[in-house]
Amino acid sequence: MNGNHSSQHEAPFGNDCESMREDFPAYTRGELGESDEARIRLHLGECAACALALQSQQSILETLATSQDEYVAPASLTDKVFAHILLDNAADVPASNPALTDRTLQAVLRLPMPAKLREMIPLHWQLLRSTLAACILGTIAMYALFTPYLGYAEAKRDGHSCAENLEYMGKLIQSYPLLTGADNPLQHLEGVLTHMYFNEYDGVASGVIKLQDLCSCPGSNLAVSYSSQILSFDQVNSPMPGSVPIVWDRRENHKNGRNVLFLDGTVDFLTEEDFLILLRRYKRGLLASAN
């Protein structure tokens, strides 16, 4: 491409011309400082070859500017990004936790199909709005009911820690809205639980097992060992403080305090006293935001 071809504006030019021409793109866009701009303007008045070279550059850039976007990025690309991230998160299951790897991972791998769920939500949204709290409670009740038959003891043998369970639950909660586009982060919990509820409802048996695994604190003998913050829709749609406790140990689970999963996905172990202070403060926040 760099042959010996000559053209009318390709008269021999010195270093000045060369460095001037390197500044032409910025000059055209008005991005040069005043003194540089004046220097080029002056030079263009004196050097016909550079004036033509500038026109050539402008011709090329104008031609490129007239070409439309040759590729239209599909709207679904954004969803695909989040599905990709979700899968990546799901792959990050602790290796020391075979029950989670085998069951939960498989279940999470089903999450990228929430097109089904997303289609379902608008259709049944009114129904869901009025019955969601009942669904969540019903789901938890089902875990309690099915626990003796679904390998609760096996999950405990796997030896994963309570904090790990909560952390992984947090990942699910965090990942889910990436796919649904839910605006309020407090809807994450509902999204995950509702999805799992429907999975079970559709007869996907692992739907029950996976959340039952996650919902089990190894330190507890109780069938349902975590409590979760179940919020009304008014509360969900209120402006909320950033770090909200959403799932926590029941008091009997540990001797010195409770593991708490926060809305941002972090898990912290709090003394009973600190936990109660947090909960009171949080509930005051709820009341304030409701007013």
Place this chain on the structure above:
Amino acid sequence: MTERGSKTDEQLLASYSKGRANDFRELVERYRQPLASYLYRLVRDGHAVEDLFQEVFLSVHRSLNTFDFSKRFKPWVYAIATNLARDEMRRRKSAAATVLDGLADCEENGLYSIVADDLSTPDDMMGLDEQKMFIRQIVDELPEHLKTTLLLYHYQEMKYREIAETLSIPIGTVKSRLHTALTQVAHSFEKKFNKPIHQLRVLS
């Protein structure tokens, strides 16, 4: 909270790193068309673009903890995209080389002469649109380092400083690459049509 839409890229990313997933969605949405177009201009394959675009933002997601929030997001994300596209192009080039090796025997059957005929359309048959198409084609065929510089400058409307940051090169190199790219396009055009390229402005 700042009103949605007025947040900078860096603010959206910072917000995502604190757990606001929907701000990341907005960031991805903001880059969907421009970044995907940039990738397409590099790899010329829609399916590959989708994969690369996902990889770019997965990489952003994974690097959240290491991102220096005092730096600008745009050059960073374009740097990731450029590197991934570069790897993809290399991979394709080596795959294509393998195929071409296999085709070498076909030369005797006249395959190459047919291709050469297609490329040598008589100049006088080419109108203004064809001339413009030729320019775009020449840009497409520029060496990768010149092409990325020109694409970032022209289509992504980056300043020299941002291009330098994206490609990890000095600003002086950006200037000279841009100049070389434009000069090469002009030379190719003049060689093909036997007239200076600035005459296009007069015609159009």
